Amino acid sequence: MSDVLPWRPRVPAAAVLRHDRARGTDVLLLPERVVVLHGSGRAVLDLCDGSRTVDEIAGLLPAGADTTRVRHEVSSFLHRLRAEGCLR
Amino acid sequence: MTTPPPPWALLSELTHACPLHCGYCSNPLELTRRSQELSASRWADVFRQAAGLGVLHTHLSGGEPLLRRDLADITRSAVDAGLYTQLVTSGDGLSAQRLDALVGAGLHSVQLSVQHADPGRSDEIAGRRSFDAKRAAARLVKGRGLPLGINVVLHRHNLDAVDDLVELAVDWRADRIELANAQFYGWGLLNRSALMPSREQLQEATETVERRRKSLADVLDITWVVPDYFSGTPKPCMGGWGAVSLTVTPDGTVLPCPAAAALPGLDPPNVADRSLRWIWEESAAFNAYRGTAWMPPPCRTCERRTEDFGGCRCQAHALTGDAARTDPACSLSPDHAALVALTGTDGSPQLVPRRPTPPHRPAPAGHERH
Ligand code: SF4
Ligand code: SF4
Numbered sequence: 026m027s028d029v030l031p032w033r034p035r036v037p038a039a040a041v042l043r044h045d046r047a048r049g050t051d052v053l054l055l056p057e058r059v060v061v062l063h064g065s066g067r068a069v070l071d072l073c074d075g076s077r078t079v080d081e082i083a084g085l086l087p088a089g090a091d092t093t094r095v096r097h098e099v100s101s102f103l104h105r106l107r108a109e110g111c112l113r
Numbered sequence: 114m115t116t117p118p119p120p121w122a123l124l125s126e127l128t129h130a131c132p133l134h135c136g137y138c139s140n141p142l143e144l145t146r147r148s149q150e151l152s153a154s155r156w157a158d159v160f161r162q163a164a165g166l167g168v169l170h171t172h173l174s175g176g177e178p179l180l181r182r183d184l185a186d187i188t189r190s191a192v193d194a195g196l197y198t199q200l201v202t203s204g205d206g207l208s209a210q211r212l213d214a215l216v217g218a219g220l221h222s223v224q225l226s227v228q229h230a231d232p233g234r235s236d237e238i239a240g241r242r243s244f245d246a247k248r249a250a251a252r253l254v255k256g257r258g259l260p261l262g263i264n265v266v267l268h269r270h271n272l273d274a275v276d277d278l279v280e281l282a283v284d285w286r287a288d289r290i291e292l293a294n295a296q297f298y299g300w301g302l303l304n305r306s307a308l309m310p311s312r313e314q315l316q317e318a319t320e321t322v323e324r325r326r327k328s329l330a331d332v333l334d335i336t337w338v339v340p341d342y343f344s345g346t347p348k349p350c351m352g353g354w355g356a357v358s359l360t361v362t363p364d365g366t367v368l369p370c371p372a373a374a375a376l377p378g379l380d381p382p383n384v385a386d387r388s389l390r391w392i393w394e395e396s397a398a399f400n401a402y403r404g405t406a407w408m409p410p411p412c413r414t415c416e417r418r419t420e421d422f423g424g425c426r427c428q429a430h431a432l433t434g435d436a437a438r439t440d441p442a443c444s445l446s447p448d449h450a451a452l453v454a455l456t457g458t459d460g461s462p463q464l465v466p467r468r469p470t471p472p473h474r475p476a477p478a479g480h481e482r483h
Contacts, residue, residue: 039222039260041197047119047167054197056222056260056289059121059169110288110334 034082034103035075035113042070055111069099073112079103116394117403119167122358123196124174124371125156127187129363131177131203145363153183155384157190159361162389164194168359172224174201176363185214192219199224201264204250205243212253223254224262224291229270230277238270251285262289267318268308275318279325282333290333292322294340296372296428309456315343342456345444347424354402354426359393367392369399372427376436402426402437409438411445 036042041054051067053060062070065086072082083092083099106112129145151159160171171191178184179202191198199222200215225247229235232244254261263282265271271278275292282290294315295308322337329335341348351357351370360368365384368374373381379401382392393399401407405418412423423429424440432441432455433448441448 037260038258041221043195045167045169047165052169054169054221056197056199056224056262057170 031078033075034073036073123163123168123171124360126362127178127181128176130180149364151365153186156187160191160194171196172199172201179206185218188220189218204247207250216257222260226264230274230281255286261287263287264291266295268295269310272310272314272318276321291336341442347421347440347442349421350425353422355399412439
């Protein structure tokens with residue numbers, strides 16, 4: 026269970042990550058769902074292949090000065106997507 | 114006029130033909146003949162135009178889309194245009210071979226309709242033996258690793274089975290179940306009094322859904338909306354008229370909503386005559402009820418007007434004869450009492466099964482004033 030082993034987020038096979046030219050943004054497409062990705066959302070999801078923990082994903086992003094804040098934001102973004110059924 | 118934001122979704126009605134005869138069908142009474150259907154290459158062009166406009170999702174729907182022998186080609190062209198595709202099917206005719214062809218074409222997901230959790234009752238409501246085919250279809254879809262949604266239109270004759278329907282969805286390993294209370298358009302309007310649930314039925318189903326949502330939070334996504342004729346709160350029409358999605362019917366007519374074919378004087382454009390961009394941005398049909406300027410009182414000054422957009426135009430038309438009135442589902446509408454009276458229907462007349470042509474033309478139900 027997720028309490029025992031750390032979660033390794035994975036974009037489900039059925040999802041499509043792509044650029045949306047009309048809106049000038051990246052999107053995650055699932056049945057009945059569109060998640061519009063802002064900021065580093067796309068970069069984060071590109072790292073969600075089931076092999077990395079949330080901390081490892083956050084660690085791979087350009088953090089600038091504030092690593093704690095990046096870690097916190099990445100974590101809440103990913104957990105929110107999981108709660109909505111968009112991530113495994 | 115400012116350019117409206119781009120649409121997100123396209124409902125592609127590939128054919129009106131269907132092997133089932135559901136009495137709640139919301140397709141129009143006048144069905145498009147098969148000879149009038151758009152060819153696969155016309156659909157490919159529609160998908161390219163839609164994607165260019167900003168559409169991200171398309172439902173390949175009907176009728177029963179599997180009746181199109183060229184469905185795999187149509188699917189491939191939607192995928193090639195960059196659209197996320199969902200097949201909306203009754204399951205009737207989904208053999209392993211056909212599914213493989215669709216998966217090969219890049220199909221992303223499947224939505225399967227079920228009429229009841231009990232096989233006999235489901236077949237009865239569908240007007241055809243089809244439950245076993247649905248179960249087999251679900252197994253195939255999951256076997257190919259595609260996301261599966263179950264869709265149930267709820268009404269007096271199956272609302273008591275909500276618990277079993279949720280169980281069925283879990284059993285069939287569905288990812289989602291959409292419990293959609295019947296809306297009264299097209300054939301469904303003709304059957305309104307036979308479909309109308311009782312308040313008690315709805316109350317119980319609402320509680321069941323809440324309970325199941327909690328217990329199945331990680332397993333199954335459950336969509337459920339209390340029908341607006343009971344809630345007193347109108348639903349936003351398609352997220353706003355000409356705001357979120359467009360529908361292309363089998364003969365290429367483009368509508369702001371699938372039920373809008375019944376609106377007189379709308380004069381909807383066709384892809385044969387105009388570009389999808391012009392239709393979306395400039396046609397009179399798509400601008401008729403866009404935004405808030407068209408609104409009558411009490412909507413005009415209501416603080417909810419940018420949330421529900423005055424409710425459903427088709428429902429306003431069906432119940433008052435005027436599409437530009439406040440949706441009678443709204444408790445603030447001057448026509449609300451008439452709608453409430455309808456929800457009290459006692460007797461349970463027989464469902465009239467959907468047929469290719471109506472048996473007789475009842476005093477056009479859409480035009481009566483209540
Ligand atoms: S006009 Fe009515 S029927 Fe049509 S989409 Fe809007 S809400 Fe639905
Ligand atoms: S009055 Fe109009 S805008 Fe206000 S809640 Fe009713 S339908 Fe919506």
